[in-house]
Amino acid sequence: MSASEQGGLRIGALSSRVGLSAHTLRAWESRYGVLEPVRSAGGYRLYSRADEARVERMKTLVAGGLAPAQAAQVVLAGPPGAAPIAVPEPTAGTRDHVGVEAVIVDLRRALDAFDEPAAQGVLDRALDDLSLSLVLRGVVVPYLADLGDRWEQGTATVAQEHFASNVLRGRLAGLARGWGAGRGPRAVLACPPGELHDLTLLVFGIVLARHGWVITYLGTSTPVEELAGAVEATSPALVVVAGTDPARFEQVAAEFAELAGRSPLALAGAGATASLARRLGARLLDGDPVTQAELVGATP
Structure with a gap:
């Protein structure tokens, strides 16, 4: 009897449906018991709709900040619609x-x-x-x-x-896949002209998206006029410009000050300083990008 006749999914099909790698699914099965496959006549593991629902539930909990082991406990303790329990983030020394x-x-x-x-x-x-x-x-x-x-x-x-x-x-x-499809406030993220380092800005956007924000990502070395055009087109709740060199901000300071007068602007990265932010009428996001994204995401 085929997998389709039994109503089960092979792991590759389940991986495609839930957007997780087969490696992750196997780990969640072997370590936490979240999946309970049955064997087909040909010896293949087949996963049910209930397995898929538990994976989707666990995926949501992990995206919300729970470690997989903690998320699995929640999934296995209640039905798919149950509210997650509050589990504190691990701290230094654990x-x-x-x-x-x-x-x-x-x-x-x-x-x-x-x-x-x-x-x-x-x-x-x-x-x-x-x-x-x-x-x-x-x-x-x-x-x-x-x-x-x-x-x-x-x-x-x-x-x-x-x-x-x-x-x-x-x-x-x-x-970052799908971070532009949320329903919350929108953030436009960019680097100033000449800035080629944007990985921490990517991290910021990923965490902010997990808090429900819609991300419009422009990335490295964005001309100010292009950034202004994107802001005009999207009317974001926040514009974040990140750079590692203060000179990248200074060379377009006048343009950024004008932009800050039209849309909430925040500066981030090693090149951003409190004095520069004050001069431009911008907010300073000072610190690691995960914490700053969590603070922004928690702001009503």
Whole structure:
């Protein structure tokens, strides 16, 4: 009897339906018991509509900040429509924090060796074991800061920096999928002209989208006139411009001041300062992008 005749889904079909990798689904099945497949006559695992519903429920909880192990407890404890229980975010000194340190070491080792499959495996396991916010705040952002420091000091090569950035960009782009389809307030995110580093801005957008915001992402080296045109077309609740070099902001300060008079503007990144923000009439987002996105997302 075929899978379609039994009404079950093979893991590839389930993966396509729920938008998660087969690796993640197998991990949720073996580690947490969220999926309960049956065997077909040919020996294939077949997943039911109930399995799909539990996966969708768990996916929502994980996107909301729960670690997969905690989300699984919620899913298995109640029906699909049940409200999630409140679970505090892990803090420094917990097992998750220790795990984060090991993840950074493993990720650095894989990326320095140009081993993309190993790096993807490290990220897969981290996202299976930890909440998304913890992976972004505790792994991705510190790794990027360390990579930038090593590149400036000459202990990481240009090739290593480019390779690592491209691997992480691809992964972050996957997490950003669908972030323009929300129903909350809209944010336009961009970098000033000449700024080519936007990975932390991607992190900010991913977390803000998890708080219901609609993201319009313009990315690196955006001409101010193009940014202004996008703002005019979308009427966002917030415009965020992120850069690593103060000179990138200064060279278009007058244009940004004009933009701030028409739409709420925030400056972010190492190149943004409190004095510059005051001069431009902008808000300063000072600190790691995950925390800042959570603060913005929590603002009524």
